[in-house]
Amino acid sequence: xxKNPHNLEESFGSIVGRAGRAMANRLNQNFSxxxxxxxxxxxxxxxxxxxxxxxxxxxxxxCTCKDKTSITRLIDGMQKRKxxxxxxxxxxxxxxxxxxxxxxxxxxxxxxxxxEKTLQEAQxxxxxxxxRTCKDVLVRxxxxxxxxxxxx
Amino acid sequence: xxKNPHNLEESFGSIVGRAGRAMANRLNQNFSxxxxxxxxxxxxxxxxxxxxxxxxxxxxxxCTCKDKTSITRLIDGMQKRKxxxxxxxxxxxxxxxxxxxxxxxxxxxxxxxxxEKTLQEAQxxxxxxxxRTCKDVLVRxxxxxxxxxxxx
DNA sequence: CTGAAATGGTTGTTTATGCAACCATTTAGT
DNA sequence: ACTAAATGGTTGCATAAACAACCATTTCAG
Numbered sequence: 001x002x003k004n005p006h007n008l009e010e011s012f013g014s015i016v017g018r019a020g021r022a023m024a025n026r027l028n029q030n031f032s033x034x035x036x037x038x039x040x041x042x043x044x045x046x047x048x049x050x051x052x053x054x055x056x057x058x059x060x061x062x063c064t065c066k067d068k069t070s071i072t073r074l075i076d077g078m079q080k081r082k083x084x085x086x087x088x089x090x091x092x093x094x095x096x097x098x099x100x101x102x103x104x105x106x107x108x109x110x111x112x113x114x115x116e117k118t119l120q121e122a123q124x125x126x127x128x129x130x131x132r133t134c135k136d137v138l139v140r141x142x143x144x145x146x147x148x149x150x151x152x
Numbered sequence: 153x154x155k156n157p158h159n160l161e162e163s164f165g166s167i168v169g170r171a172g173r174a175m176a177n178r179l180n181q182n183f184s185x186x187x188x189x190x191x192x193x194x195x196x197x198x199x200x201x202x203x204x205x206x207x208x209x210x211x212x213x214x215c216t217c218k219d220k221t222s223i224t225r226l227i228d229g230m231q232k233r234k235x236x237x238x239x240x241x242x243x244x245x246x247x248x249x250x251x252x253x254x255x256x257x258x259x260x261x262x263x264x265x266x267x268e269k270t271l272q273e274a275q276x277x278x279x280x281x282x283x284r285t286c287k288d289v290l291v292r293x294x295x296x297x298x299x300x301x302x303x304x
Numbered sequence: 305c306t307g308a309a310a311t312g313g314t315t316g317t318t319t320a321t322g323c324a325a326c327c328a329t330t331t332a333g334t
Numbered sequence: 335a336c337t338a339a340a341t342g343g344t345t346g347c348a349t350a351a352a353c354a355a356c357c358a359t360t361t362c363a364g
Binding site for chain 1: 162163164165166167168169170171172173174175176177178179192196199216217218267270271273274275276277278282283285286287288289290291292293294296297298
Binding site: 244247 | 330
């Protein structure tokens, strides 16, 4: 049985969306089958916190490219799972800082192994230079779409 | 104010996910502000049906890379919006064929204009060859993740 | 200082998504 | 033919996402 014969002129949007979903699904499966109760969306937030612990929800929204409401509820879930906790900012009572728990910090190495595995599965047979180009294009596209619209 | 200084070594998964979300959001905004009550996920299904009207839900799941349950509910929504309707297959009573309504068929040209617009916003400043490479990489990645479930 | 605007988070609502479990209908195995 | 397995769809459940409306707290204008 042949694949979709129309794939050749698929639009960029479809292609990016499909690849994103495929990667997210595989990553979730790999997390889950390795016994980690973490979703890839939560991982995106953790990723940010591993680089800089203690960010406001607004900052997290910015660097994950998510709406602030998504962050609110993502943090709710992560808090329930004891990965992070909220601390009010003493300087500005509107803000809350998100900090990793010990569990959240420790998870890093373990999850990284699954991420590596997933990336290897995904990137198999892709030339390094092409991968570089692909990343650059996607970063540029993201910038095009986020700087023009939501720059407070 | 500098951007995230760690961006350089952001993982491919994050980059793809962020770009996908950025594009989906922009597309939804463009659909909405042009007055169309259609989401980009529904568009993905429509896109498939415009190419080949009358597909089973399983087929649609395959070519949109979504779970069959997602398709079930996506179709529910699209049916409510009178974009498609279900017809039982007489050959095999398990299957249902999804067909475009007149409205679903007519929408094509209108939506295409918004899609074009969105793509132009997204691809601004990206060299054509690089875009080509990017698409090819993403298609390959998707194939890696959906065909060979096992690492070899 | 005081009221208005901006800012950071939360809540309500709608849509989307995947997994597991299930049902109904083929299709196979014997 | 008749049970067992595979297949296509649906439902229950939990997570995720964005928009609008809202609240509390700055910040700004006068």
